[in-house]
Amino acid sequence: MKGDPVRQAERECRRLARSHYENFLVASVLLPHRLRQPFYNIYAFCRTADDLADESATPEAALRALSEFQASLDATFQGHPADGIFLALAKTIPPFRLDQTPFDDLLDAFRQDQHQTRYETVDELNNYCRRSANPVGRIVLRMAEADDNETDLALSDQICTGLQLANFWQDVARDYAIGRIYIPQSELRSFGISESQFDSMASNRSTDKALKRLIQHQCNQTEAFFHRGMPLCDRVPHWLGRSLRLFAGGGLATLDAIRAIDFDVMRKRPKVSKTTQARLVLRSLIARR
Incomplete structure (x- = not known):
């Protein structure tokens, strides 16, 4: 039987955050316990988008990947999250009343880097x-x-x-x-x-x-x-x-x-x-x- 997809997404977010030494220290030592998973979820979004921008084979490939990532972000804020980290992000948005604009700005900057x-x-x-x-x-x-x-x-x-x-x-x-x-x-x-x-x-x-x-x-x-x-x-x-x-x-x-x-x-x-x-x-x- 498959596990809960949201919990699986949150585990992936924790893995991404903990793979970076300084970020793990901040999240694990300085943050209140109730905020750790939400911060992992936000970090995973930023880390993944950054990797799409900098590790794609060509600028054209990066722009395609970022466009798909933007579409998944739009769907998430509309209440229809894609699989993976977007399930974790969707769980984070309502309790903190997060606005989409800062996320859009980040993706816009990553796209700008391609040209x-x-x-x-x-x-x-x-x-x-x-x-x-x-x-x-x-x-x-x-x-x-x-x-x-x-x-x-x-x-x-x-x-x-x-x-x-x-x-x-x-x-x-x-x-x-x-x-x-x-x-x-x-x-x-x-x-x-x-x-x-x-x-x-x-x-x-x-x-x-x-x-x-x-x-x-x-x-x-x-x-x-x-x-x-x-x-x-x-x-x-x-x-x-x-x-x-x-x-x-x-x-x-x-x-x-x-x-x-x-x-x-x-x-x-x-x-x-x-x-x-x-x-x-x-x-x-x-x-x-």
């Missing part, structure tokens, strides 16, 4: 972050019933944008290898960097002085996002404040890891050590208002 590989200005990149990162924070605030204040939503956006940008500066070489440059073109020109120089740096696995200076500038700008958003930690339920401190601390630790390799991001991908990760979790566990 836009360059950004002209900082504002253009931040608009991408508004759809690729900020929706996750807004979903979390909704689940915590802490999204009725525009100030809190704006503070959440600051942290989420900071996390997305820190990831970009960490993965400059990796993104370039798949044809993407997230550093705004206007910033590259301002620091005197051409795309042909990227080719040379990628080939030689080295970062020239101009790009190092630019990455340093981007890290300093990104750090300000975290500091502007941190007051949110004291405005939300305590469990969420601890989680936010962990995520923001992880973003700041990523920037520190970039600094620790002297911004040589084309030679080596900077990583936050397991020791630092554990220290961040411990700090979040003992944090008090």
Whole structure:
């Protein structure tokens, strides 16, 4: 006899979440027990969509897969979920009165990645972050019933944008290898960097002085996002404040890891050590208002 398909879907969501070390720690240690499975369900949606966007064989294949994923999402919010993780998502939507817009924004950003590989200005990149990162924070605030204040939503956006940008500066070489440059073109020109120089740096696995200076500038700008958003930690339920401190601390630790390799991001991908990760979790566990 087959098991309950909803429970099977929830088990799959837990498996996806627990396969990522830091996310498992957050979900298992910092969240109230009643919220763990719902957060697994949301995470599984985001993880699966991200994998469709980045691991499909071609951009065309990714767009087809994301289109099918969008159709399943639409059906789920209409009360007719497809199999798999959408059954778990359908169980999560009603009790938290989740809105579809943030989910749509995420998928829209993933589709954009298939055809836009360059950004002209900082504002253009931040608009991408508004759809690729900020929706996750807004979903979390909704689940915590802490999204009725525009100030809190704006503070959440600051942290989420900071996390997305820190990831970009960490993965400059990796993104370039798949044809993407997230550093705004206007910033590259301002620091005197051409795309042909990227080719040379990628080939030689080295970062020239101009790009190092630019990455340093981007890290300093990104750090300000975290500091502007941190007051949110004291405005939300305590469990969420601890989680936010962990995520923001992880973003700041990523920037520190970039600094620790002297911004040589084309030679080596900077990583936050397991020791630092554990220290961040411990700090979040003992944090008090």
